[in-house]
Amino acid sequence: MENLKLALLGFGNAGQAFCRLLLEKQDEIRDTYKTDVTVTAIATASKGNIHDPEGIDLEAALEDVSTEGRFSERHRLTQLSTMELARQADYDVLVEMTPLNIFTGQPAADHIKTAFSRKKHAITANKGPVAWFFRELAEMAREAGVCFFYETTVMDGTPVFNLVENTLKMAKVTEVSGILNSTTNFILEELALGADYDDIMERGRSLGFIEADPAMDIEGYDAAAKITALLNVLMDARITPDQVKRKGIEDITVNDIKDAASRGKVIKLLCRGVRKDDGSVEATVGPAEVSKDDILAGINSTTSIVSITTDLMKKVSIIEHEPEIEQTAYGVFGDLLRVLDNAAIKK
Amino acid sequence: MENLKLALLGFGNAGQAFCRLLLEKQDEIRDTYKTDVTVTAIATASKGNIHDPEGIDLEAALEDVSTEGRFSERHRLTQLSTMELARQADYDVLVEMTPLNIFTGQPAADHIKTAFSRKKHAITANKGPVAWFFRELAEMAREAGVCFFYETTVMDGTPVFNLVENTLKMAKVTEVSGILNSTTNFILEELALGADYDDIMERGRSLGFIEADPAMDIEGYDAAAKITALLNVLMDARITPDQVKRKGIEDITVNDIKDAASRGKVIKLLCRGVRKDDGSVEATVGPAEVSKDDILAGINSTTSIVSITTDLMKKVSIIEHEPEIEQTAYGVFGDLLRVLDNAAIKK
Numbered sequence A, B: 001m002e003n004l005k006l007a008l009l010g011f012g013n014a015g016q017a018f019c020r021l022l023l024e025k026q027d028e029i030r031d032t033y034k035t036d037v038t039v040t041a042i043a044t045a046s047k048g049n050i051h052d053p054e055g056i057d058l059e060a061a062l063e064d065v066s067t068e069g070r071f072s073e074r075h076r077l078t079q080l081s082t083m084e085l086a087r088q089a090d091y092d093v094l095v096e097m098t099p100l101n102i103f104t105g106q107p108a109a110d111h112i113k114t115a116f117s118r119k120k121h122a123i124t125a126n127k128g129p130v131a132w133f134f135r136e137l138a139e140m141a142r143e144a145g146v147c148f149f150y151e152t153t154v155m156d157g158t159p160v161f162n163l164v165e166n167t168l169k170m171a172k173v174t175e176v177s178g179i180l181n182s183t184t185n186f187i188l189e190e191l192a193l194g195a196d197y198d199d200i201m202e203r204g205r206s207l208g209f210i211e212a213d214p215a216m217d218i219e220g221y222d223a224a225a226k227i228t229a230l231l232n233v234l235m236d237a238r239i240t241p242d243q244v245k246r247k248g249i250e251d252i253t254v255n256d257i258k259d260a261a262s263r264g265k266v267i268k269l270l271c272r273g274v275r276k277d278d279g280s281v282e283a284t285v286g287p288a289e290v291s292k293d294d295i296l297a298g299i300n301s302t303t304s305i306v307s308i309t310t311d312l313m314k315k316v317s318i319i320e321h322e323p324e325i326e327q328t329a330y331g332v333f334g335d336l337l338r339v340l341d342n343a344a345i346k347k
Helices: A013-033 A058-067 A082-088 A108-117 A128-144 A161-167 A182-192 A197-207 A221-235 A254-262 A325-346 B013-033 B058-068 B082-088 B108-117 B128-144 B161-167 B182-192 B197-207 B221-235 B254-262 B325-346
Strands: A002-009 A035-043 A049-051 A093-096 A121-124 A173-179 A265-275 A281-291 A304-310 A314-320 B002-009 B035-043 B049-051 B093-096 B121-124 B173-179 B265-275 B281-291 B304-310 B314-320
Touching (some): A002 A013, A002 A082, A002 A325, A013 A058, A035 A082, A035 A325, A049 A082, A082 A108, A093 A108, A093 A325, A108 A121, A108 A128, A121 A128, A121 A325, A128 A221, A161 A304, A161 B161, A173 A221, A182 A197, A182 A254, A182 A265, A221 A265, A221 A281, A254 A265, B002 B013, B002 B082, B002 B325, B013 B058, B013 B325, B082 B108, B093 B108, B093 B325, B108 B121, B108 B128, B121 B325, B128 B221, B161 B221, B161 B304, B173 B221, B182 B197, B182 B254, B182 B265, B221 B265, B221 B281, B254 B265
Parallel strands (some): A002 A093, A093 A121, B002 B035, B002 B093
Antiparallel strands (some): A173 A265, A173 A304, A265 A281, A304 A314, A314 B314, B035 B049, B173 B265, B173 B304, B265 B281, B304 B314
């Protein structure tokens, strides 16, 4: 039996759901890969940090957090910081799930670079590093001979990157588009149904669809980061989120929506990237009218869609229907299985 | 440089498009896999048969068919039948593209069995064998240690089988549904727009959306074969198309469609398979009303959709937008790349 050690940076809702999934599937992983997956480090902002090379008791860690809000003394607590754990902890795979800084991709990108400098694999659920530093990180991973996986960064565990990488072999991506931000999608839908803006915000917050500060969503920054990540990976775009022609839904009025409806249209916040004649990739995020008969008009609430056009398969779209936190966890879990697959092939 | 030899059974539009793609990509395959892919046998019903272990000149074969409608004497023509070529020809991969027999899956399934009995790989674009004989064929392939790929049998090269196999690892499929027959989809859409039935049939035939004898589509047999193939592969359903609860659109009237429209609905021919409490899989094909706001209502013309529900990723859908024959060819081509990938891993 082999052993694969994970360091989890971040232990929020997604990190906890990932650990529950890991516990649920540990026997199946053992059977399939002849490998024990253990978590040897957990770094958090407010729950304490743990480093235990012999493997953290995940059930106890989950219980501590749900009852006390922080890790108890029964774990090997450490004063090492998140970055120090990335540098010094005993692990094979770094799992980056710290909070996103949408304007810099840091310090998440530095955590991952640290892992690669130690020839450790990295999985990120944080889209910042893929949006801001994809090329550099991919290059470092290749040179170190390690895996770098990031499926969760766009549409949770729905295969988007892996769809192209694993199932559309030799096809060249010429265009990517989609509806990628559920907050704005929810707001536009509710406005169209006649709801009042303040009520929408209150309801959205209670449903967990809208953040306490929704500006990053409403002004299109989140969508810009996602389309950038997609274009960097799928089209080698070599762009950063600040290069996206970005417009949010902040100026869309109820009248705009009614006016569109009178013409059989709905307004959606669309993301798009397309290769220009000079070879560069132009990325845009902005509200656009789509026909009520269009598939895009049916993408409502937290459902999202990515359409990928390639030279050989024309346009193929993939839809994630109303995901919950377990689908985010599955994205990280799927990437972990891919690390295990690669390790198996190398043997 | 390795050599991989293909025997093509069938050389209709899809087979010819596949050969054009092979010619276009031969250098890229050489670079990527260090392998020369050659076609050593082509079997047809009306264009003649060729067997040339040194490799058929595909450009010449394509030219012959487009100018003369049959292979000329410049090829090594043979009197061997399709089945005799499957048995005796010099090949590594059998590519099954003969016409579908939707009621038996034969003789296509026997061609594939013959390949497996010779420890040769098989790729099928013909859904009959997957709908009627999947379990037996998959078992034979496993015992022979060869590849059996069939991505093209549902939605051309759009990843459906590979989506689950390669990107939704360890997730268990609990339900599959979709709109899989473009002929009925086109007819229902046109009827809803107010077109006359005879006009629709004429227009559909001229566009190539409707077969000379459309009964297999209209009565739901094609959709039943497709959902059976999906369920056999993705849910180990172990069913045959005759076990599908099947209803076509033959009884749908313009009044039904208008009545549905008055209630904000459209009629679609839906396929569905779901696991029952006793562990068996129940498959249905039949017309159903869907809300005009539903994503399914936006699936028009030759566009199709499959939705796959799993325990770990809930519902994910994939859409193929208005495919042409090149997308069918890409399905076979993608399967060929997978055979090459497997060969590379084994080394």
